[in-house]
Amino acid sequence: MADTKREIERKYESDDSGLPDLTGVGKVAAVLDKGTAELDATYYDTVDERLAAASLTLRRRTGGADAGWHLKFPVAPGVRDEIRTPLADTVPEEIAALVRSRVRDTELIPLVRLRSARDVRHLVDADGTLLAEASIDDVTAERLTGKGGTAQWTEIEVELADGGDPAFLDQVEKRLRRAGVRPSTSPSKLARALEQTAGRRRRKPKPSKPTTAGDHVLAYLRTQRDALLDLDPAVRRDVPDSVHRMRVATRRARSTLRTFRAVLDRAVTDPVGTELKWLAGELGIDRDQEVLTERLTAALDALPPALVTGPVQDRLATWGRTRRSGAHGHLTGVLDSRRYLTLLDTFDALLADPPLRKAADRKPDKVLTKAVHQDLARLSALVEQALDLPPGADRDLALHEARKKAKRTRYAAEAATPALGTPARSLTASMKSLTTLLGDHQDSVMARHTLRELSAVAHAAGENAFAYGVLYGREEQRATAAETRLPGLWKKIGSGAWG
Template sequence: MADTKREIERKYESDDSGLPDLTGVGGVAAVLDKGLMELDATYYDTADERLADAALTLRRRTGGSDAGWHLKFPVGPGVRDEIRAPLSDTIPEEIAALVRSRVRDAELIPLVRLRSARDVRHLVDADGALLAEASVDAVTAERLGGGGGAAQWTEIEVELADDGDPAFLDLVEKRLRKAGVRRSKSPSKLARALEQTGGHRRRSRKKGEPAPMTAGDHVLAYLRAQRDVLVELDPAVRRDVPDSVHRMRVATRRARSTLRSFRSVLDRTVTDPIGVELKWLAGALGIDRDQEVMAERLTAALAALPPGLVTGPVHERLAAWSESRHGGAHAHVTGVLDSRRYLTLLDTLDGLLADPPLRKAAGKQPDKVIAKAVDKDLMTLSALVEQALGAPPGEERDVAVHEARKKAKRTRYAAEAATTALGKPARSLTKAMKNLTTLLGEHQDSVMTRLTLRELSAVAHAAGESAFTYGVLYGREEARAAQAEAELPGLWKEIGSGASV
């Protein structure tokens, strides 16, 4: 099984002088010599270096205390999450799955071999507790696959101990700088090896790309951003990182809404089938996300009840329901991400962005084209809100409010896409739509929570348990929905007075 380690480290250029004395820096009482390690790592990537382009590294390493497969994800400057799996001859499936959204059907091949002679020092405090590991690495890099070169260099690496204070690394760096040691220009050994052994590096899309000019440019830029989020969040969803499913689902909805709102820009005969697939993906992600929201809502509501209103094993039943639902939902989502249908969707989005089906309006100035599309969504939303306000209480109003909520989200995403083109009016509308969707979402969550409470109550009753607490929670959910309905007219009046781009 793979495990995860948060790695916080800094790399520095080194010469023959080695590691300066770090005794006394930030509480360092002693610098312990831990000997020399011989490390041998082979880095894998696609032939066109898709992992390196995303600052991901995948290696198989022998030697040292952590021999095995290592997959590193960037978290921030000098911070990476390292996923580790035991040593094997082939890439473990659990590791391969985490890069599948980028690799797709391409083959992962040995790209670079790095051999390092690592001279290790432990920086410890007065109690002998580890503060950081400092090492001097003599590195030999070899480009694999024929036609590549080789390179050699020496570097200093300082890695913070688990749960250490990152400020300690600032103190170490201050001492190193005084000794004439400077930060490495390369973020990783692999990046340096690629640069020095003749391997090409693809240009990042985030650099050197012209600013959007036409209506089509703006729409495609927003759509590209959502595609990037899908690909980037795929590993986090597989790892069950909190909030990752929600964020991925939102990106899916944003992409679909963009295709629907800007049909004057992109040919719908091409984009409508993609919209169908995005709707499918959002629905698949929703199984996990909806359960997550429901569990959080019910847990918080139960915790807010006075003890005297809690009868029977309600906490235990809720916990069991949540755990069983989440486990099944996460397994389903992982299966979806492994499916051919999902990978084909990612390929289709790539193809759309590479060769977009632009209509005539796409080449026009964005102010009128994009504003017209957003205002069209806003007009439809207005009719749905008025319908919800006029519907009688009960199921008919619940359905009407839900339809208005879905359209409010689409209008919000259209306004977001218009922000770079239209500026302040689009930002103001985005904020207004966010407030509206929050209120309508509270209403819909109450509707769904009451359905769940009915189910839990029936199961509890059948087991001979008291259903009283479920009834109390149901009544409170009714009150929350009624409060949302009471606030809607005032909020909509406030929005309607200035809603336009």
């Protein structure tokens, strides 16, 4: 079973002077010598170092108090989430699944071995509570592939205790700097080992500045592809909001392929768009359930107790838990599927060799402006059509279609913003306001559908269904309020239309 630990630490270059006395730093009342630990870690990656390129580290370590398999995800500078599983001879499936979107069918191989003699100190307050662990690590690195280079160095590492205040590390760093200790130039031991054992300095290529219409479209698509890869393990771990963010990245990518068809040949991109639509739909099963459960729960909590009759809370909680549990299990299977992994390969291939049309080489102003205008015109027709319909199912459907087109227009404006600046940024903000309003309306439609179902089940079970009716009425009011606000908002958007 995997455990997750938030790791907040800082690394420093070390010379022969060792660790200065940290007594009196902040609340440090004593520095306890905890002895020396012998650590032996083998780091795994693909032969082309895909994990290292994404700042991920996967290792099998023996020695110390946390022997086992460790997978680290970057969260912020100096902050990582570490997934831990017990020792095993091969990469545990729980770990392998979290890197599958990057590794795919490529083999994970032992890449680097790091052996460290760790001299450990505990920084404790007057009550003996651990504030941080400071250590001096004498490291020997050995590359296990190619010519097998080696390297040696010593570093100081300070790791904050669980639940500690990160500001304490600032106080420690101030003392270390006064003693001549400087922050490490490498973000991790693995990064330093890869550089020093390769026999050459590792440099990341600097991305070129977009200049053509094609450059801007491809840059936006790369951002969405990277988001898919970054969010895949978070979705598997059921990190809050990760499904939503992954679904948005999928939709952004698909919308970009459709909107900028003057830049990219749709004969090539349409099959990719079809698969992105499939993925967004699969992600939507989990996300829609999550949104609906949160909406209904909040609405029920807002009701006066006198209006809550029958076991409404229990039924709603059971409904949400059962539906979402099944949805997340299904989604995990999707992310392990051959279809999904093939989509990632195809997306990579499209970005590596994009099917550019003649307009791609032109300056972005006219090309991107025209594409956004076309989306805006289609949206305008849908909104006007919806406003002409009487309240009811047909209008609900028309508003839902307008919402989808508003999202596409928003994503088009986002992609154009680096090239077109303030006008595109303003249009993005307008589309966000519109999609928020239309989204609340659509959520009300779905909530009323669910309330009818729950009410019928409760009635059949002999329960009082009064509360479901109250909630239904309130959802009708929310939908009516959204429809009432729409003409004014749309008029405001139209009067300040971009371009």
